[in-house]
Amino acid sequence: MKLYERSIKLQLVTISLMFFLTLVQIIINIAAKSPVIFVSIFSLCLGVFLILAVIICIDLVQNDAEKMTAKVEFMEEYRVHIRKPNGKLMKVRVKPTEYEQFYVEQSVELLTAKRTHALLTIHSLTAPIEQLEEDQ
Numbered sequence: 001m002k003l004y005e006r007s008i009k010l011q012l013v014t015i016s017l018m019f020f021l022t023l024v025q026i027i028i029n030i031a032a033k034s035p036v037i038f039v040s041i042f043s044l045c046l047g048v049f050l051i052l053a054v055i056i057c058i059d060l061v062q063n064d065a066e067k068m069t070a071k072v073e074f075m076e077e078y079r080v081h082i083r084k085p086n087g088k089l090m091k092v093r094v095k096p097t098e099y100e101q102f103y104v105e106q107s108v109e110l111l112t113a114k115r116t117h118a119l120l121t122i123h124s125l126t127a128p129i130e131q132l133e134e135d136q
């Protein structure tokens with residue numbers, strides 16, 4: 001299992017920083033009496049960053065993640081390639097300590113955020129091969 005919520009929080013911090021910098025740029029352009037096109041472009045960017053921040057905040061506050069069952073297709077260099085039910089391939093980077101928990105054709109359960117489709121957790125539905133051999 002791996003928690004990816006920290007990555008979503010980092011995205012929120014980054015978008016908030018971009019929102020603040022864009023707001024400062026708008027204020028500077030208005031004070032310097034720059035052409036209206038600059039103020040318009042930065043205002044558009046400000047709106048986009050605000051919408052993205054609201055969507056990510058809603059995903060973090062509400063606990064309405066979607067569960068889906070998927071299979072591990074192949075693995076390479078601490079990346080696990082997972083085939084989602086819709087047929088798309090998802091690449092997930094994992095820590096070296098967690099890399100050994102996965103193997104090809106393993107069933108995993110993915111929890112993804114409803115709006116941003118960001119990965120929150122991965123749960124193994126089948127036991128690793130070593131555990132199966134020890135039980136026998």
